[in-house]
Amino acid sequence: MMAAILLAAAVAIPGNFLLYEKEAAKKDKNPETSWSASGKRSARLVVNPCQKAGLGQKGRTGARTLIYTSVPDYAKSEQVVLYSSAAAAGRAMRDLEAAVRACGSTGYRYSAARTTGLGDRGLSVTGQAYQDGKPAIGGDRAIVARRANALILYNVSGEWGKPAKADFKRQTGDARRMLAKICTIADC
Template identity: 40%
Template sequence: MTTGMARTTIRLAAAGTVAGTVLATALAGGAALAETSERGETGSTSAGIPRNFLLHEPQARRPVRYPGEEEWAISDRLGANLEVNPCDLRRPADRDRVAARTVVYRAPEHHSGEQLVIYRSTAAARRALAGLLGQVERCARVKSEGTVTKTWADPVHIGDRAVRITVQGYDARGVRPVIGGQRAVVVREGRAVAIYLLAGEYGKVRGSDFTRPLKDARKMAAKVCSLRGVC
């Protein structure tokens, strides 16, 4: 049986728009993540990141209400791509990771991601964030099959450095918003980078789109300093 998530992914991908692909990729991209997920019953943890340390991790370990329509996945895979991936890289460009955990939630027309990556040094974490912002610049405007996907970053005052990243689809002229986009906040604190992402059928960009990612990023920027040697 095709689940609601799969139906949505197929419908958006078939639409042939960059914006649709952005959302469809986010919704479907959990397949590889699910293969490496560690569910609540395993009890394993990534080196340096305690069990249930991520904000949404405890909820991710509980059974979902509608198993055919929604899904959580948890992965400690060091080689996982950053949840924000403006240039659709096949593999991460950052280096010197020592620990990572990614928690994702997928449901029809919705994807949310929480990711914490700890690097070998503060300099490595700085380079990772700089590399991500370089992607934002390189792929700020991408045209495909009659649509334009725009990506941009705005600074926010969280941690040592933070940005909110907007991905939004527009018509062929790059003027009228079309369905599909992402809203994310990325924060660096010490040698850790945390990402909070929402992807859905966004249209017009609103400041309120970032309410939850901003709140979560502030919490993690404070919490991550409880890990030894991170800050």
């Protein structure tokens, strides 16, 4: 057990490991689009309903985050977070689920559903703007998956209307692709 913890602590997330890193590295002359990349272990989770800096931080050994933004209101994020153990990653996932239940006002609501076939545990998270009790334009659609001591997060924000299963197609596909290779750096 101790050897597994030391191995997890020693393994960093290598450059070009994330699915969109090569795309993010390309120079784009469009002033309305941009990529940001971070290898900060303390980066906030890209799915964070309460916007709490400490959500999912405990037990981290590494993180890699990519965020693409396009004016006026489109963004997509990719994040891989490694933890010291599967238990620590599981705790981060449970804390995220609790945040989904606790955060969001009547104007912007969050909901989550378990998603089967995505690692040890998968979750689809919907953030949705509401006006007069009805879905308005604007929201987030995310897939979060845990495999062993790793969390994998894919989020798309934009002009969504009423939530639908099809909203998660791209994020689910990306999560499956990352899950296929995450064990090269996670303690699976």
